[in-house]
Amino acid sequence: MSEFPEHDPKDHCLDESLKEPTDSLIVHATARGIAPFILLIGLYVFFHGHYSPGGGFQGGVLLAVGFLLLRLSLGVRLSQIVMPHRLTLRASAIGALLFVAVGLSAVIMGGNFLDYHLLPIPGLAPEYLRYFGILLVEVGVTVTVTFTLVAIYDELLGC
Amino acid sequence: MIILQNAVTVFLILGGTVFMLIGSIGINRLPDFYTRAHASGKVDTLGILMFVGGLAVYEGISIDAAKLLLIVVFVAITSPVSSHQLARRAMLLGLKPWYGRDRDHQKSR
Numbered sequence: 614m615s616e617f618p619e620h621d622p623k624d625h626c627l628d629e630s631l632k633e634p635t636d637s638l639i640v641h642a643t644a645r646g647i648a649p650f651i652l653l654i655g656l657y658v659f660f661h662g663h664y665s666p667g668g669g670f671q672g673g674v675l676l677a678v679g680f681l682l683l684r685l686s687l688g689v690r691l692s693q694i695v696m697p698h699r700l701t702l703r704a705s706a707i708g709a710l711l712f713v714a715v716g717l718s719a720v721i722m723g724g725n726f727l728d729y730h731l732l733p734i735p736g737l738a739p740e741y742l743r744y745f746g747i748l749l750v751e752v753g754v755t756v757t758v759t760f761t762l763v764a765i766y767d768e769l770l771g772c
Numbered sequence: 773m774i775i776l777q778n779a780v781t782v783f784l785i786l787g788g789t790v791f792m793l794i795g796s797i798g799i800n801r802l803p804d805f806y807t808r809a810h811a812s813g814k815v816d817t818l819g820i821l822m823f824v825g826g827l828a829v830y831e832g833i834s835i836d837a838a839k840l841l842l843i844v845v846f847v848a849i850t851s852p853v854s855s856h857q858l859a860r861r862a863m864l865l866g867l868k869p870w871y872g873r874d875r876d877h878q879k880s881r
Contacts, residue, residue, distance in 0.1 A: 637856075637857065639853055639857075640853060643849060643853045646849075647850065
């Protein structure tokens with residue numbers, strides 16, 4: 614557990630005023646109103662990566678931007694409800710693990726890395742295996758990118 | 773009908789381009805931070821709104837036009853707020869506005 618230190622309020626903080634919500638009503642109302650829509654567009658871009666421009670990285674960046682907007686406007690303390698400190702690095706590790714698990718299970722079944730049609734899911738045609746394999750890999754990329762970007766912001770701020 | 777649609781498109785896109793040109797000239801030529809924030813906050817917002825609205829008119833009634841109109845709504849909400857926050861932060865941190873060329877000359881004398 615020592616690699617993932619818990620949130621310590623007495624830690625070195627770059628700017629104490631970033632812990633509290635902003636005192637401008639305009640910024641507060643706009644950020645709270647627009648952040649759910651940014652998250653929704655992030656999910657849309659992620660799920661449309663099969664058919665149109667978009668995909669895991671872009672959707673993950675949009676999701677992270679939605680969370681960081683709340684971090685910047687509501688302050689670090691209030692936005693813990695939406696995105697807690699203790700979640701970020703662990704969830705990004707889980708996303709990377711999902712990617713590697715999909716890749717390596719194809720290797721175990723006797724193919725190359727990320728050879729989707731060899732995934733050990735019974736009762737599915739190879740094209741559906743490719744579809745769901747790519748979807749799983751994209752889920753891993755999205756989770757990793759989202760939580761890593763939030764973790765980088767938290768680490769730079771230091772509180 | 774198509775002629776009318778194209779005419780509205782050309783009017784909106786040309787108007788948006790003119791407004792964005794005015795805003796860019798303003799950002800380069802205006803004297804201090806607050807007036808520049810005013811140029812980018814108002815004129816550029818109107819320019820982008822007219823430009824994207826013109827593209828939506830050109831697209832007709834379709835899902836792409838709906839997406840473009842969503843972009844219009846998003847820009848109309850966020851762009852003035854961002855320039856408002858920039859100017860507000862600068863004022864809170866004590867940046868003095870420009871009081872005119874005469875006062876600059878008096879101070880330097």
